[in-house]
Amino acid sequence: MNLPSGQTILSGIQPSGVLHLGNYLGAIKQWVALQDNNTAYYCIVDEHAITVPYDKEKLPEYILDTAATYLAAGLDPTKSTVFVQSHVPAHTELAWLLGTLTPLGELKRMTQFKEKENKQQAESNLGLFAYPVLQAADILLYQADLVPVGEDQTQHIELTRDIAKRFNNKFGESFTIPKAYLPEGTSRIMSLSDPTAKMSKSDLDKSYIALTDEPDAIRQKIKSAVTETEPVISFTKSGPAVQNLLQIYEAFSQLSRPAIEEKLSTGGHQKLKESLADIIIEHLQPLQEKYADLRSDETALKKVLAAGAAKANEVASKTLHLVKEKMGLA
Ligand code: TYM
Numbered sequence: 001m002n003l004p005s006g007q008t009i010l011s012g013i014q015p016s017g018v019l020h021l022g023n024y025l026g027a028i029k030q031w032v033a034l035q036d037n038n039t040a041y042y043c044i045v046d047e048h049a050i051t052v053p054y055d056k057e058k059l060p061e062y063i064l065d066t067a068a069t070y071l072a073a074g075l076d077p078t079k080s081t082v083f084v085q086s087h088v089p090a091h092t093e094l095a096w097l098l099g100t101l102t103p104l105g106e107l108k109r110m111t112q113f114k115e116k117e118n119k120q121q122a123e124s125n126l127g128l129f130a131y132p133v134l135q136a137a138d139i140l141l142y143q144a145d146l147v148p149v150g151e152d153q154t155q156h157i158e159l160t161r162d163i164a165k166r167f168n169n170k171f172g173e174s175f176t177i178p179k180a181y182l183p184e185g186t187s188r189i190m191s192l193s194d195p196t197a198k199m200s201k202s203d204l205d206k207s208y209i210a211l212t213d214e215p216d217a218i219r220q221k222i223k224s225a226v227t228e229t230e231p232v233i234s235f236t237k238s239g240p241a242v243q244n245l246l247q248i249y250e251a252f253s254q255l256s257r258p259a260i261e262e263k264l265s266t267g268g269h270q271k272l273k274e275s276l277a278d279i280i281i282e283h284l285q286p287l288q289e290k291y292a293d294l295r296s297d298e299t300a301l302k303k304v305l306a307a308g309a310a311k312a313n314e315v316a317s318k319t320l321h322l323v324k325e326k327m328g329l330a
Contacts, residue, residue, distance in 0.1 A: 005037035008176070010144035012043035012085065012135075015062035016054065019069050020208040021280070022199035025186035025251050026150025032074035034148060034181075040080040041142050041312060042070060044305075047085050047092060047134060051127040052116060067301050069211060072291035083308030085138065090316035094137035095130065097323060101166050102133050102159075111155055119202075136160040141316040143176040151187040152198060154180045171326040186251045192225035195241035212288060215281045222277040233265045233272055242269070245276055252279045 011031060013023055031042055044066045046059065063084055070082055085091050107113065110132050117124045135156050139147055140163075147157050157180040164175040191197045193207040201208060206221050213221070228239035235246055235257050249272075250260055264272050294301060324330045 003033055003037065004146060004181070007034075007038045007145040008143055009034050009038045009040040009146050009148060009181075010043065010139050010142045010178075011041075011148050012045040012048075012138055013066060014049040015044050015046055015059065015066040016049045016052075017062060017201050018210040018212060019066065020199055020201055020210050021248065022150065022189040022208065024073065024211055025189055025248065026183060027148060028070065028073045028075075029186075029251070030148040030181065030183050031070075031080070034146070035075060035079040038146075041144070041315075042075055042080050042082050043085050043138060043312075044070075044083070045085045045135075045138065048131060051125065051131050052120065053123050064298060064301050065295065067305055068291050068295040069287075071294050071301075071304070072287050073211075077304045077308065081308045081311045082304060083312045084305055087305065087309035088141075088312045088316050090141055090313070090320040091134065091137050094141055094316075094320055094323060095134040097327060097329075098136055098140070098163050098167070099130060099133045101163055101170070102136075106159060106162065107132060110159070112152070132156045132159050133163070136163045139178050140164055140175045141319045142312075143319065144178045145176055146181040147178050148181040148183075150189075150198075151182060154182070167323075167326075171323075174322060174326055185247050189248065190240065190244040192221055192244075195226065195239070195244050209280060211284060212291065213284070215277075215285075218281050218284070219277045222273050222280070225273065227269045231268045233268075234261055242272070245272060249276050249279060252283045 009031075011027060013019065013027065031040065034040055044063055046063055049059065049062070067082065071077070075082055107129055113129060113131065116128060136159060139157075139160050147153075149157065157178065161177050164177050167175055189199045191199050191203055191207040192209070193204055197203065199208045206224055209218055209221055225241070225245060227241050227245070230239070232238050233242060233246070235243060238246065246260065249264070250257065253260060255263065264275060321330065
């Protein structure tokens with residue numbers, strides 16, 4: 001695949017607990033590939049994470065866990081700007097300004113909002129409703145061209161584009177119109193226990209592989225993954241559960257689809273699952289070793305985040321200043 005170059009990239013993940021294979025294959029793997037020939041900003045979006053009930057003692061830990069995961073997966077702070085959203089006040093300030101350009105009807109249509117609201121009616125709050133506007137601010141502050149995300153975020157990126165276009169029309173060209181950048185084949189990794197639902201950290205433990213899972217846990221979870229009853233192992237002819245397992249296999253292997261089918265087609269589901277567990281374990285092991293190392297030095301992690309915030313603040317405050325001027329607030 002031809003990687004873009006010379007672009008500005010921004011993306012983020014919520015520090016709401018352990019990261020899983022969906023986050024890695026849907027987002028972080030692309031982030032690492034994009035950092036070499038582009039200007040990349042990767043954020044830990046803590047202000048998004050507080051829109052649902054959360055534990056204030058754990059949040060600072062999760063922020064450092066996420067930072068360590070970013071670096072262990074291959075983000076290099078000399079190439080990418082890695083920072084925490086709440087360390088850059090321009091995010092919430094721009095979100096307020098953009099909120100005045102966002103029709104309520106558009107926010108009410110957001111799938112992620114509807115799903116989360118259904119889950120926790122009583123706890124629903126303005127922050128959860130306004131969440132996509134904050135996400136638009138995250139992206140537009142850096143004038144990002146590309147936003148590498150999984151498929152579930154495309155609706156938010158569309159909203160961001162609409163807000164940016166509306167702003168440009170009303171106040172004059174100010175924002176780059178960003179595009180979602182989706183990975184081939186892994187933009188929607190499905191749950192291991194339900195191939196109609198995406199892999200998610202809020203689901204049952206056995207339905208996702210955490211990036212920090214031990215080899216035994218990985219084998220166990222893959223072994224208990226649901227499959228269709230027909231033994232066929234094929235990217236096109238298998239049902240969605242087996243296709244999901246094959247797609248995860250493909251993402252970690254250097255082989256073509258026909259070569260994978262040939263290799264795995266004879267041993268039924270058992271062989272597919274054993275080979276899949278092996279390849280996941282093999283690829284996560286170096287990441288886990290680096291993670292343990294990085295996570296044990298909080299001072300070093302905080303230093304990386306402080307340097308990232310300083311760089312991010314410089315860029316973000318310039319955009320914010322421009323926006324305020326255009327809106328008559330300067
Ligand atoms: P979050 O924290 O839920 O997920 C982080 C990234 O992981 C991707 N992802 C998946 N990809 C494939 N298969 C899956 N099962 C899967 N689950 C998660 C997500 O698509 C995402 O790319 N609103 C965002 C965070 C955010 C953001 C931003 C992203 C805030 N500001 C600005 C990009 C730009 C979210 O909740 O992602």
